[in-house]
Amino acid sequence: MKVYIIGAGPGDPDLITVKGLKLLQQADVILWTDSLVNEALINRAKPDAEVLKTAGMTLEEMVDIMAERVKQGKVVVRVHTGDPAVYGAILEQMVLLKQQGIEYEIVPGVSSVFAAAAALGAELTVPDLTQTLILTRAEGRTPVPEREKLKDLASHHCTIALFLSATLVKKVVEDFLAAGWRPDTPVAVVYRASWPDQKIIHSTLEQLADDMRENGIRSHAMILAGWALDPEITDKNQFRSKLYDAAFTHRFRRGVSS
């Protein structure tokens, strides 16, 4: 028996994986992050499942409950928002579970970064423009290691996804500009991606702070920056991958010779 650490997806209850949903429906005990996971998803559990909110618990309380229930032979599911591997604080849970001799398995989920890209209709890795996506956060109360400062990451001029940064946009903009980004670089913000009250803002570096303030966005937002977010990119027909290029031979298709 083990603890299943499941990604709930970004909000829409249909965006959980089939595997995650099956486990949720089999679970005897469910611990869920009530501040970010959609209750409509948790309501798909068995009617007699023990459902516990974790927002008010300490790490030790949470792990003790999981370990105890597993030892009682119960199916225990810990539900995290998005994908558990990204800012999920799962490592500390796994460390303590391991100390208690409890195994765990992670079931991935749709991260908010990809729900936001979907909401925007964006490809984040555009051929000839950028082939790199950096997932990071601005430095606030939680420190960021010295070698990962936003200004240094931004020097790559790729697509940058910022989690947990909605209240720190002034500093974010300063760092991007210091790294040589143009003030008119596109920035898209998706508030509560995939929820019924989802909001999308197309902005630029120079407008970002004002646009966030005017829209009252201070949390639960994914900020995506870089030219892949150009709202007019679909009118340009400028960037093509090699994959479907008639002259490009690959394992599944021979090139067309002229």
Ligand SMILES: C[S@@+](CC[C@H](N)C(=O)[O-])C[C@H]1O[C@@H](n2cnc3c(N)ncnc32)[C@H](O)[C@@H]1O
């Ligand atoms: C603690 S992190 C969890 C991230 C999560 N593990 C994931 O993969 O999306 C919370 C941050 O994720 C982002 N986030 C989570 N859900 C979101 C959503 N539905 N729409 C936009 N951003 C979201 C926000 O930046 C929020 O501050």
